[in-house]
Amino acid sequence: MSSIERRQFDTLIIGAGGGGLRASLQLAEADLSVAVVSKVFPTRSHTVAAQGGMNAALANVLPDNWHWHMFDTVKGSDYLGDQDAIEYMCRAAPKAVYELEHFGVPFSRLDNGKIYQRAFGGQSQNFGGDQAARTCAAADRTGHAILHSLYQQNIRAKTHFFDEYFAVDLLKDGEGRVLGALVFNIHDGQIVIIEAKTTLIATGGAGQLFKTTTNALINTGDGLGMAMRAGIPLQDMEFFQFHPTGIAGRGMLITEGARGEGGYLVNGDGERLMERYAPKAKDLASRDVVSRAISIEIKEGRGCGPKKDHVLLKLDHLGEDVIQKRLPGIRQTCITFLGLDPAESPIPVFPTAHYTMGGIPTNRYGQVVVPVKDTPEEPVAGLYAAGECACVSVHGGNRLGGNSLLDILVFGRAAANHIIEYLKENKYHKVIDEDIVSNAVQRAKRFDLNSEPSPGGDEVKETVAVLRKELKQVMEDHCSVFRDKQFLIEGVDKVEQLCDRMKNVKIDDQSYTFNTAKVEAFELENLMACALATIHSALAREESRGAHSRIDFPDRDDKSWMRHSLYSFENGLDYKPVRTKPLSVESFPPKPRVY
């Protein structure tokens, strides 16, 4: 074992998007030693793609306060969000924006010099009244500005980066403590054992589960798979957000900001369809509402185009100047990928997989929590999660636009603050038994050609490319915007078969230099775990809530289902209550969600 490199840090952070980098900055500034492991160069993380902006009740454009923001988030979550975490996030939002400003994020400005705020779906004044304008943006490149500012600040604070290293598995001792992770260098295949007193998973979402997605190729749910293999259940994985306006057939996102600026959807009859589904909020209704509306229009034969398989997003009435000034990115996206200019023609759109609401269960301090005997939320010693991979749960059944950048910044920071306190009580590294290391090293070879066939696997060799394609198609066909029992049962069966076949994946490429085939095998294994949790949870939840829409159970059922799903390899499905009690204000009781 002597040839395996071992490194020690106070904190290991897996993932270098906004959540990971906000946490690492807080920790590095507290003079702790922090390692950030990222499979791609940090500024190539998916945060860079967040176009829209970040919600905070600054009231710069229209009256606003955090309590209205909280109401909208609870309602948007379809009452599945935990109200203590939501209150915490909404109260912390203005401070999070000012901090970013301080780090150098160039927010767009109003003429009076204050930060510009745009209207986004699901935002209201006065608990469900008129439209609010709550989203702070740096033009249409807010995520890019945030990620680059945080990266620069981390370099200044001397965070240690392991760029282009892939984290395979967490290291866990017999008492359930997490002591770091096994990672390898993608350039040369060298394994490194990173020993850490605390580990934060911040690996983002799993959008690559679906064939049509807005997500970059890197979004393979690595942290989620890693957590499941460490015996941690995944929470609320049946709630996957489909963004209503993806470019039809390609998946690329047309930001909600386009509707915020006055764009609207029309069906094949030329009708403004959202007036029927959401008379008040219209095109700015919550994402799940708009996605379902588009799906219904198409299903009932009112789609556009020769195949009637999409609807149109109209922007041309806004005029070239507004489009060029406020939405330059989407204009060029349309010209490049569709060959049309939205200043002249409407954009063909269709719902596209966008955001993983579920994830690794945490409390509002970012601690990973699991059920132990009668306690539904017992912290796992040394383990934290933040951002899209975590389920804290502020988004519940459906995330509002502008709340994801807020989530990563608020809970990245909160997790770091809790880690700082935890490390005051836990000053020393725990000794990692050689057995734990040698098992982890052995397991890291599971896709090597010369490794033993996995138990339960047979001798037929499978390839990553084939299995990945099949998985994405199965998830799209069986677990998309609309779901029903028969379809889900078939889907569960197919996903389980794919998981079995995954055991027979062996990699031909045995080289150590840029062995991306090996990385792709680990990524697919992570996606398989996510798929299993998602489709099992979706089959079991016999109601429609937020993004989870069952044709056979069209109504929300608060009596039976106002609870969080938990799915693990070991125990299958389990449930825990929603935290309906906020920190300082009255609970928002469940009401019909009308926009």
Next chain:
Amino acid sequence: MNSKSIIETKTNYRWQCRRGMLELDLLLNNFVDKKVDSLDEKQIQSFDMLLSYPDQALLDLLLGNSVSSDSEISKLVSQIRSTPLS
């Protein structure tokens, strides 16, 4: 390039073309799949340079929001944009 170095270059490029945005993933990987074998040394240098740009700058170039002052980069960008997407 000999066949080994082509494979190495391709896998290396495949990782460098893993970006934070789906748009870049599609345009860059499509180009690597279809055209990278036929690039000469000068074009390879330009491609390396292009891949070192931040995602947003790369997106602006590849979507035509901005134009590079380096004529080699500019030519390469046109080539990437004109490679039909499968």
